Amino acid sequence: MGAQEYKETLSLAAYLFDYPDAKWWESLKEARLAAEKAPAHQIREELLAVIDYIQEMGQKEYEEWYVRVFEFSANTNLYLTMHNRTDFGRQSKDMLEFKRLFLENGFDTNKELPDYLPAVLELSAALSRERARDVLAVAAPKLELLRSRFAEAKLAHTFLLDVILTTAEELESETA
Template sequence: MMNKTNEYQDTLILAAYLFAYPDDAWWAGLPECRQALGALENRQNKQAMVDLLDYIEAMGHKAYEELYVRTFEFSSNTNLYLTMHDRTDFGKQAREMLEFKTLFLANGFDLDKELPDFLPALLELTANIPEGQAGKVLAMARPKIELLRQRFLEARLAHTFLLDVVLTEADELKEATA
């Protein structure tokens, strides 16, 4: 049984997984993902992720992969790179990217395959650091996550509920470290 201390870690790892690219290994890992969701104590977060997983599985491999690519890779409004949604100032975007890179390095992690503003990577980082640090990382990223949530809402994406889960965890981490 998970204890509450690890709940944020498990929740954020599962959220990162559900935001990952749906390749064959990802699909093969869904039963394990579903099992891990069953162990979460926060019923609202658990239900949101189970509902998303049901939606994804009902779509099937090909349809979900097409939706994923169209939504998260080809759309400038709904991609998972947090500094890409306010591209009016490229100097600002570069500074924000550096801030995200610094977050990873300051917490003993480096990314060699992904940009540091990639939401699943950021969620994995927060799941692998102590609660206080995780709260600070999510607080720093919160405005970007909220903007992305608004874009998801406008696009009527089921993944909006997954961002709600992330924001709920950010709130709980903020309360726990206040």
């Protein structure tokens, strides 16, 4: 994986998971161009599959779907510690761990909780390979759980989680 490739891949995944406001829609063509330039064939195809899905659905329908699936569903929301909600102590500990990752790397989350998937991906994309690997290693078990829930729900965004997990595995193997 090239020096910038993991950063671009994680940034693009963060963008595609982010809330689709007007600015987001304006940038979707740029996201497609970035996905088309992804050097790894599988990653490129998975990113483009999600973008195709979004574009085919259309703005209004996609926004309604996004809110229903990622904001109102307990099983598929994008807050990585929410899936441990039966164990509040564990959820609090995990939330503090994500907060620590941001602060240790010189960042903070001003508008989102530190376990919000796009924020974790943006943090990883802003870091060196080794630090990105460490952040993704903390997130990986939660990403794998979320991936299984996305797969059960037959969500196209399962492909994005595959891209993120593949990128994490590649960073782990390169820096190990």
